Amino acid sequence: MEGKRQAKISRLIQRELSEIFRRQTAKTGGVLISVSAVRVSPDLSIAKAYLSIFPPEKSNEILENIKRQSKTVRYELAQAVKQVLRKCPDLQFYLDDSLDYIENIDRLLASDPIKGSADPED
Numbered sequence: 001m002e003g004k005r006q007a008k009i010s011r012l013i014q015r016e017l018s019e020i021f022r023r024q025t026a027k028t029g030g031v032l033i034s035v036s037a038v039r040v041s042p043d044l045s046i047a048k049a050y051l052s053i054f055p056p057e058k059s060n061e062i063l064e065n066i067k068r069q070s071k072t073v074r075y076e077l078a079q080a081v082k083q084v085l086r087k088c089p090d091l092q093f094y095l096d097d098s099l100d101y102i103e104n105i106d107r108l109l110a111s112d113p114i115k116g117s118a119d120p121e122d
Contacts, residue, residue, distance in 0.1 A: 014038040036096040047089040050096035
């Protein structure tokens with residue numbers, strides 16, 4: 001169970017990372033990166049950030065680029081939260097594929113019913 005402090009820090013990091021990626025998006029042009037969730041370890045040393053990237057075709061490439069630039073992103077985050085946190089947690093980035101999962105479920109539900117099932121009128 002996540003404590004109040006962990007939840008507060010998670011929201012703060014999510015907000016600041018979103019702002020950092022928004023500024024970067026203005027420079028790259030066209031690729032949208034949103035921070036869907038941040039989970040902070042109990043000792044506040046590691047923050048796992050889950051990112052949604054649009055367009056999804058470029059998501060793996062963009063995620064790898066973000067991972068390579070994680071030290072720069074961590075430095076920018078540390079500058080933004082230095083009044084609140086003494087030490088900025090290490091950042092780990094993951095692709096949030098929940099939107100793809102939901103889209104797949106919607107597509108499956110919208111498709112024809114399973115063929116070969118028993119017809120109640122027979």
